[in-house]
Amino acid sequence: MHMYLSQVQDDCFSSLSEHPSTKSWMELAKVCLTQIILFNRRREGEVASIPLSAFSSRDTSDPHEDVDWALSEVEKKLCRHFSRIVIRGKRGRPVPILLTPKMLCALELLVRQREACGVLKDNCYMFTRPEAMTHFRGSVCIRGFAKVCGAKCPKSLTSTRLSMPHLLHLC
Template sequence: MSEYLRHEAERHANTLQGSASDCEKRQAWHKLSEICLCQTILFNRRRSGEVSKMTVEEYSKNKLTNDDGELDGCLTKLEKDLCRYFYRTEIIAKRGRIAAVLFPRQVKENIDLLVRSRNSLTNCFNSKYLFPTISASSHIRGTDVLRSIAIDCGAEHPERLRSTKLRKHIATMTQLFNLSENELDILA
């Protein structure tokens, strides 16, 4: 699924930046928006509704993880190096809690392309959502996107690729790795 998303994201980003017709660019814009939403949900193992509701304003506050050196005391050299490759923003999660969302460089570049081109290609310029629907009145539903992409990518068991099951998977894996308190804090 990840390879499929990477390939489709590249294809639609090239269409957006190429000499395609406006109609083709609009279709590519909406498809790339769905792909970036799916990649963000998968990478972060977050509730799909939390990521779906991310606003342009929240996203615009992204920065390189640990850019301010706040975590330097508790990170290893490898962890500090990894922090240079992921951008981080904060969203309002379940029960009003603040939750971090990480973006790998390529996903961030594609989202930046979407933000730059949204005014000229879509009627979403006044939508507050980072991943707006075609009508721009609401946000794309992450559960619907995960479901359709799980089928489109040809996964053997597409029904297993849902945000709830992915969150349970990461919880199980952290138990199997028997992480220390500090390692669990870093993972969180």
């Protein structure tokens, strides 16, 4: 699924760069949302509702003490190489979201093309639906890509099952 999403992201990025349209913007937003959920193994609702302001104020410095406790040793090392968005999770706790350089580039393009592609100025979500005040649902995006990526058991690929090691061989 990761390889499939990477190819789709490349295609959508090129399409949005060359011929900005609402359709190309939506497709890139959906693939980025799905990739971020999978890469970070986070609840889909947390990622889907990332505020644009959180992306705009992303942090590339060393982890702050308030999120350091939430990171594994591997995540702490990754923070040195990736951009980081900190959002609020359950009970207002900080939740770190890591972005690869490729994800960051795609998200920056989405931000630059928002207005040209019909995104309402007042919509505060990163993964907004053009011409609406809501955001895409991560579970719907994951389900859609799971069906078309060639996975042996697409119904098993959900955000709530992402941490199950036996699913790694499915894609």
